[in-house]
Amino acid sequence: MLEIRDLTTGYGRAQVLWDVTASVADGEIVTLLGPNGAGKTTLVNALSGILRPWSGQVLLNDIDLTATRPHLISQSGIAVVPEGRRIFPDMTVTDNLLIGAYNKRARPHHEGNVERIYEIFPRLSERKRQLAGSMSGGEQQMLAIGRALMAEPSLLLLDEPSLGLAPIIVENIFEVLKQLNQEGLSILLVEQNAVEALNLAGRGYVLEEGRIVGEGSSGELLADERLRKAYLGL
Amino acid sequence: MNADLLTQAAVSGALIGGLYALMSLGLSLSWGALENINLAHFMFILFGAYVTYQLTSSAGIDPLLAALIVVPLGFAAGGLLQIFFEWAKVDEFKSLIISFGLFIILQSLARTIWSADFRSLDQSINPYVGSSFTVGSVSLQIPLVIAFVAAALIAFGTQAVMGRTFFGKAVRAVVHDPDTAQAFGVDHRRVGVLLAAIASAYSALAGVLIATFQSLSPTMAVGWFGIVFPVVILGGLGNAVGNFLAGIIIGVAAGVAAVIWGPLSASLVTFSIMVLALLFRPEGLFTRKAAI
Ligand SMILES: Nc1ncnc2c1ncn2[C@@H]1O[C@H](COP(=O)(O)OP(=O)(O)OP(=O)(O)O)[C@@H](O)[C@H]1O
Ligand SMILES: [Mg+2]
Numbered sequence: 007m008l009e010i011r012d013l014t015t016g017y018g019r020a021q022v023l024w025d026v027t028a029s030v031a032d033g034e035i036v037t038l039l040g041p042n043g044a045g046k047t048t049l050v051n052a053l054s055g056i057l058r059p060w061s062g063q064v065l066l067n068d069i070d071l072t073a074t075r076p077h078l079i080s081q082s083g084i085a086v087v088p089e090g091r092r093i094f095p096d097m098t099v100t101d102n103l104l105i106g107a108y109n110k111r112a113r114p115h116h117e118g119n120v121e122r123i124y125e126i127f128p129r130l131s132e133r134k135r136q137l138a139g140s141m142s143g144g145e146q147q148m149l150a151i152g153r154a155l156m157a158e159p160s161l162l163l164l165d166e167p168s169l170g171l172a173p174i175i176v177e178n179i180f181e182v183l184k185q186l187n188q189e190g191l192s193i194l195l196v197e198q199n200a201v202e203a204l205n206l207a208g209r210g211y212v213l214e215e216g217r218i219v220g221e222g223s224s225g226e227l228l229a230d231e232r233l234r235k236a237y238l239g240l
Numbered sequence: 241m242n243a244d245l246l247t248q249a250a251v252s253g254a255l256i257g258g259l260y261a262l263m264s265l266g267l268s269l270s271w272g273a274l275e276n277i278n279l280a281h282f283m284f285i286l287f288g289a290y291v292t293y294q295l296t297s298s299a300g301i302d303p304l305l306a307a308l309i310v311v312p313l314g315f316a317a318g319g320l321l322q323i324f325f326e327w328a329k330v331d332e333f334k335s336l337i338i339s340f341g342l343f344i345i346l347q348s349l350a351r352t353i354w355s356a357d358f359r360s361l362d363q364s365i366n367p368y369v370g371s372s373f374t375v376g377s378v379s380l381q382i383p384l385v386i387a388f389v390a391a392a393l394i395a396f397g398t399q400a401v402m403g404r405t406f407f408g409k410a411v412r413a414v415v416h417d418p419d420t421a422q423a424f425g426v427d428h429r430r431v432g433v434l435l436a437a438i439a440s441a442y443s444a445l446a447g448v449l450i451a452t453f454q455s456l457s458p459t460m461a462v463g464w465f466g467i468v469f470p471v472v473i474l475g476g477l478g479n480a481v482g483n484f485l486a487g488i489i490i491g492v493a494a495g496v497a498a499v500i501w502g503p504l505s506a507s508l509v510t511f512s513i514m515v516l517a518l519l520f521r522p523e524g525l526f527t528r529k530a531a532i
Pocket of ligand 2: 047048089
């Protein structure tokens with residue numbers, strides 16, 4: 007599904023990622039852990055076309071995304087739930103969802119997909135015509151996920167979807183992710199909330215200072231002494 | 241003060257307000273949606289008017305039919321300028337400075353081509369100028385009625401496109417966050433170029449309508465500042481219908497002020513309205529904003 011090979015990138019001249027190699031298999035949930043400033047968001051942005059890779063390869067179902075023009079990446083099957091949600095605050099909930107369906111592949115199905123999102127997140131359906139910026143943080147996060155699903159992705163990238171949300175909402179969102187995954191969606195999940203993330207995911211990577219410093223099944227990572235000290239607060 | 245005179249001033253003001261709105265819409269869209277304070281729109285209007293004048297006076301084309309040539313030219317010019325702005329990574333402030341330079345250069349080009357003398361299409365070739373009809377005691381100039389109707393159709397049409405189509409939603413998404421819009425498949429360069437081209441086509445059309453009833457001179461564009469900026473600010477950047485209503489408000493205010501205090505007071509009044517709007521409603525009278 008997703009193959010990242012020796013990816014390097016950064017901002018201006020400042021290199022942030024160094025030879026990152028990682029993968030997500032079909033139907034897998036993989037989590038990416040790491041301290042603040044490790045480069046997790048940078049990696050997500052490089053995958054979703056917000057930031058251009060400097061070198062290395064990103065293959066999605068054997069299509070090389072590093073050679074794809076940024077606005078065509080969503081069409082090839084990656085959708086992102088960005089850090090801080092980045093919904094369009096002055097647009098209605100429905101219009102935010104429709105932007106998710108902008109790419110040529112998903113656009114013809116936008117009507118059915120909007121209905122589907124409203125079934126997944128009934129709270130959004132009560133607020134269809136409300137401006138997105140006037141909603142609570144949890145509702146905005148649901149909207150960001152809904153918008154990404156509108157793109158009909160085969161791989162969903164989520165960058166700290168639980169940040170700043172009440173535990174009950176986080177639980178609800180993780181439940182939705184689990185459900186979507188059972189329906190076949192592959193997921194790459196960046197989380198600060200490492201225990202929750204490892205419980206949901208089958209595998210994980212640890213990123214530090216722009217380098218992958220550890221990887222393994224959730225069980226292995228949960229048992230790793232050093233990790234437990236650094237991220238799990240155990 | 242004669243009530244008939246005031247009514248006439250208000251009605252004529254409202255009608256010409258439609259034209260003011262059309263003259264302002266290009267700048268409003270450019271500023272609001274592309275973050276370019278693109279003064280070249282004044283030149284798209286001026287050249288729209290002069291090229292119409294030229295087509296009618298030398299080729300005998302009906303001035304309104306000249307729009308079929310002038311509007312596509314405006315569309316192309318605006319699109320090309322936006323391609324340059326994208327390439328040069330021009331921000332809001334630089335766009336103001338660069339387009340001010342363009343304003344000066346193109347204004348002297350107009351003077352070189354058409355001289356500083358007033359140019360106008362007289363009635364022998366221009367069926368619109370001087371024609372009017374009366375309703376009650378109020379006289380309505382036909383070219384202003386045409387401009388008003390065109391402006392109304394364009395304002396509401398633009399609003400519908402912005403609100404209902406994928407293109408319109410993409411424009412609004414790009415305004416707020418081009419990177420995220422791009423991650424969902426919006427080619428923000430292409431959207432920008434298309435929008436700039438449409439905006440410039442509107443300005444060129446405003447020029448065509450001006451040529452149907454006004455005398456042209458290269459310096460007239462400077463006088464439009466006192467109209468266009470107040471309309472753009474009052475209407476709310478990028479808000480097509482708000483811009484149309486603001487055009488009418490400014491048109492009526494300027495017309496009535498001219499009757500009561502004399503013609504020189506008109507720009508004092510319109511600029512005062514603009515300053516009040518900037519102080520108390522900087523997002524314009526008609527724009528809906530999120531609470532945050
Ligand atoms: N837009 C930017 N311009 C320049 N440097 C940046 C930019 N964004 C991030 N950085 C730098 O890149 C490095 C990695 O940042 P990044 O946001 O990817 O980390 P992160 O792992 O997502 O952190 P967090 O857990 O805080 O979200 C940091 O040193 C940061 O200062
Ligand atoms: Mg981050």
